[in-house]
Amino acid sequence: MSLNSIFQFLVPKDKKFFPLFEQASSNLILIAETLHEAVNLPTNERNSLFQKIDELEELGEEITRQTNIELSKNFITPFDREDIYALITAIDNVADNIHGAASRMKLYQVDKITKSIRKLTEINLEACQNIDIAVRELRNLKKIKNITDACAKINKLENKSDTVYDRAVSDLFENEQDAKNIIKYKEVLSVLESAADKCKSVASVLESIAVKHS
Numbered sequence: 001m002s003l004n005s006i007f008q009f010l011v012p013k014d015k016k017f018f019p020l021f022e023q024a025s026s027n028l029i030l031i032a033e034t035l036h037e038a039v040n041l042p043t044n045e046r047n048s049l050f051q052k053i054d055e056l057e058e059l060g061e062e063i064t065r066q067t068n069i070e071l072s073k074n075f076i077t078p079f080d081r082e083d084i085y086a087l088i089t090a091i092d093n094v095a096d097n098i099h100g101a102a103s104r105m106k107l108y109q110v111d112k113i114t115k116s117i118r119k120l121t122e123i124n125l126e127a128c129q130n131i132d133i134a135v136r137e138l139r140n141l142k143k144i145k146n147i148t149d150a151c152a153k154i155n156k157l158e159n160k161s162d163t164v165y166d167r168a169v170s171d172l173f174e175n176e177q178d179a180k181n182i183i184k185y186k187e188v189l190s191v192l193e194s195a196a197d198k199c200k201s202v203a204s205v206l207e208s209i210a211v212k213h214s
Helices: 003-008 019-038 047-073 082-105 114-140 144-177 177-211
Strands: none
Touching: 019 047, 019 082, 019 114, 047 082, 047 114, 082 114, 082 177, 114 144, 114 177
C-alpha cells in the first residue's frame, strides 16, 4: 500500500477533487449533447449552439486548470496523483475533440449533415454519459463493477465508431466527386472518430484506478 493510500484512511472524505471530476464529466455531456443537437438542426440554427460549445470548452479548460492547481497545493489526494492528472487530462482531450468537430463544421461550412456524422455525435454522447456514470462512482470505490461496466460500454462504442467512420470514408471516396467536399467531410468525420478514441482513453484511466483500489 502506498504512503498516499495510508493517509487516505486518516483524513476526511475528499471535498475538492471529486466535485471537480464530476463538473468535468457533466460539462462533457453538455458539450456532446449540444453538438448532437446542432447536427440535427437546419444550418441557420446551428451557430448559437456552436457558440455554446465554445463556451463549454472554455469552462472545461478552466476545470482542468483548477484541478491541476489543487493537485499542486494538496499533499494528500483521494488516489494517486498521476491518476488524477491522467483522468482530468483525458476528459479534457475528449472535450477538445468534440469542440474541434464543431469548429470544423462551422469553419468549412458543412451545411449538409450526413447520417454518419449524426451517428458519430450520438455515439460520442453515449460514451460521455458513461464516462459521467463511472466518474461519479469514484467517490465509492467499493462499487468497482459499476465503473468497469461503464468502461466496457465505452470500449464497445469506440469500436462502433470505428465501423461507422470506415464506412463513411469509403462512401465518401466512392460517391463524392468534389475534392474539397471529400477533404472537409473526412476532416469532420476524423475528429469525431478521434473523440470516441479519447473516450476510450478516459475509460482506460478509470479502469486503472478501479483495479488499483479493488
